[in-house]
Amino acid sequence: MALSRCSTFRRVGSIKAFVGRIALPVAQYGTTIRMSSSSSSSSSTTAEKGDSWSPKEYLEFTDQRGRPIKDLINFLYDNGVASPKRIVDLGCGPGNSTEALCEAFPTAQISGMDSSKEMLEQARQKNPGVDFVEDDIQMYAPDPETDLLFSNAVFHWLRRHLRIEAIQRLVCGLKKGGVFAMQVPDNYHAASHVAMRDVAYSHPAFAPYFRRFLKSGMESSLFKPELDRIESSWKYYNQLIPYCERVELWHTSYRHVLNGHADIVRWVRSTGLRPFLELLPKTGGVREDFENHYQRQLELKYPRLADGKVMLTYPRMFLVAFRGDKDIPLPQIQKSQERLARYVDMRGFQRMISSARKRLEFGQKGGPDPE
Ligand SMILES: C[S@@+](CC[C@H](N)C(=O)[O-])C[C@H]1O[C@@H](n2cnc3c(N)ncnc32)[C@H](O)[C@@H]1O
Secondary structure, three states: OOOOOOOOOOOOOOOEEEEOOEEEEHHHOOOEOOOOOOOOOOOOOOOOOOOOOOHHHHHHHHHHHHHHHHHHHHHHHHOOOOOOOEEEEEOOOOOHHHHHHHHHOOOOEEEEEEOOHHHHHHHHHHOOOOEEEEOOHHHOOOOOOOOEEEEEOOHHHEOHHHHHHHHHHHHHOOOOOOEEEEEEEOOOOOHHHHHHHHHHHHOOOOHHHHHHHHOOOHHHHHHOOOOOOOOOHHHHHHHHHHHOOEEEEEEEEEEEEEOOHHHHHHHHHOOOOHHHHHOOOOOOOHHHHHHHHHHHHHHHHOOOOOOOOEEEEEEEEEEEEEOOOOOOOHHHHHHHHHHHHHHHHOHHHHHHHHHHHHHHOHHHHOOOOOO
């Protein structure tokens, strides 16, 4: 059953891991795949110094990256979510998604949150009237009066074993009638992303920097550069339907026509490729070499089109969970609150994990794995 509070419709263009010898639930680690940030926030895994999200690079393909935002908003309109009063843009980035939300829902009280200082700075400039906070999704507790939690291209940065759990907690915290709407790239098996892993793990010049992530254990499960695969739609449905009246899922494969292979590199440089680059030395041209080899792989995988351009196929998954009027059993609400408390309690520990990750970044140390 769709929500129907709207009057007008507008369209817009517990796993275990070991630290030392102590076994701790992985759910308590800093387990988002982090772009390092210059933030000194004490809140989470975000608090790492070094390279950062680059709003400038991310904004290079604004139109193409904006399409799923519009598609998700249009779905909401078409399904009765046209006048939410309070909206939070989870992982608002440089504020593009927030801007689209402001345009689509002009009377709503909209706020944004993100873990990157650089991204937030940009978001504030772009959306002067909007309230933005720096926080980590895993610890973020939205205002209970929120009607719509919106998230574009964010949850794939969470490690797989935590992703659905985080969504469950957020959905569980929504008031009756509230909606959780998200889109994530689902491109683990896309040629663009397979090629990144191939160059990192198989090319003799780069494999020494990455081979430790091929071993089992905490280092690879938490600190490996590749983003984890997106779970099946069935899993999302089954894990969320106990909290919701209705759960909608779909995939869209966008076909972006770009000028050439170098554009594919530019596209992913600010997102999925970045954690690979951050593990390489900053000096000596190693990062540039990595990009060149990566581009050569892309040239083999993406044939030129009739006009000399290339087509980047970009599969994305959409999920909209309607809380509806469903009563959530008290034990589930308690479980969700306990999860949040656990994350918040673990901030100090997460900082320790962050600095462990920092020590792994050979780019800082200037040498590959000596093995
Ligand atoms: C690809 S950008 C998307 C930005 C924006 N939503 C958009 O559609 O343009 C991903 C954003 O997610 C943020 N992010 C990743 N993991 C996060 C976390 N655990 N908590 C908060 N923000 C996170 C990053 O800082 C980044 O700004």
